[in-house]
Amino acid sequence: METFDDILIRHFHYYGDNDLLPFGLRGRKKNQDGRVLLARLMRDLGLCEGAEVGTQYGLSAKTWCENIPELHLTCIDPYAVYYARKSQEKQDAVYEQARRTLTGFNVTFMREKSLDVVDQFRNGSLDFVHIDGDHLFDACVQDIIRWAPKVRKGGLVLVHDYVSFYLGGCMDAVNGYTRGHVIKKWFVTQDPTPTAFWQRGTERV
Numbered sequence: 638m639e640t641f642d643d644i645l646i647r648h649f650h651y652y653g654d655n656d657l658l659p660f661g662l663r664g665r666k667k668n669q670d671g672r673v674l675l676a677r678l679m680r681d682l683g684l685c686e687g688a689e690v691g692t693q694y695g696l697s698a699k700t701w702c703e704n705i706p707e708l709h710l711t712c713i714d715p716y717a718v719y720y721a722r723k724s725q726e727k728q729d730a731v732y733e734q735a736r737r738t739l740t741g742f743n744v745t746f747m748r749e750k751s752l753d754v755v756d757q758f759r760n761g762s763l764d765f766v767h768i769d770g771d772h773l774f775d776a777c778v779q780d781i782i783r784w785a786p787k788v789r790k791g792g793l794v795l796v797h798d799y800v801s802f803y804l805g806g807c808m809d810a811v812n813g814y815t816r817g818h819v820i821k822k823w824f825v826t827q828d829p830t831p832t833a834f835w836q837r838g839t840e841r842v
Contacts, residue, residue: 641791641836644681645824648674652827659815663827671826672697675795675834676704684764684792688713690751690780691770695735697797701767702742712739713747713754719771751780761789769797774806781814790838799825799833807833815840 649662664674679687685707692698692712702708716732718725732748747754751770766784770776777796785794798807811833815823823835 641682644678647681648678649824649826659823659825659833661827662824670700671828671832672700673704675826675832676700679765679793680705682764682791682793685709686763687711687765687767688758688763688784688787689767689769690714690784691768691797692735692746693769694731695738697767697769698735698744699738699742702739702744709743709745711745711747713749713751714770715750716748717750752783755783755787758787760786763787763792764789765793765795767795767797772798772805772807774809777807778810778813781810785814785837785840788837792837793834794837795832795834797830797832799831800829 645662648665650665652661652663662671663669664671679701685705686709687701688711689698689701690713692714695712698710698712701710712735714732714735716728718728722728732746736746766788768777768780768784770780781794781796788794796807796811798805799811801808811823814820815835818840820835820840822839823833826832826834
């Protein structure tokens with residue numbers, strides 16, 4: 638029976654690692670899109686019940702759906718004004734674009750804030766969660782803390798935009814969570830906007 642590592646190296650090469658940094662991953666072929674490879678990894682792991690926190694235009698969601706034929710994906714995004722997007726009219730237009738982008742896929746939209754709906758999901762009920770919502774540290778770390786338990790053992794927690802940028806707190810949130818929960822083996826894709834991820838069951842509870 639194939640292990641997680643067997644399936645991982647089917648799609649990715651490791652590049653560099655030590656005790657302080659995550660395992661870096663790049664595609665086995667040059668210039669492959671890390672999110673597409675992640676979707677294929679999830680497909681081969683049999684992950685078919687997922688949630689996405691922060692869907693925006695639906696581009697990541699489309700990648701998951703196109704590559705995982707059996708996927709049911711819940712897309713959670715309030716499409717409301719906030720510090721970075723101040724026009725409700727534009728947010729409404731983005732929501733309609735996301736709906737068009739995901740037409741024909743098995744997707745459920747929840748136009749709500751992530752922490753307002755997280756308790757509607759049972760612990761261990763998801764195969765994966767993709768966190769790509771509010772990128773401020775406080776919001777990102779709360780999303781990780783609250784959503785990670787919703788993923789079953791052997792499933793994946795993914796956090797997009799593991800990169801340093803103004804007001805971005807995703808790197809610090811992921812670094813703090815993985816250290817605090819003693820997750821020894823976690824990964825970051827080699828992309829302009831990388832995704833950090835780890836397998837549930839590898840952390841200290």
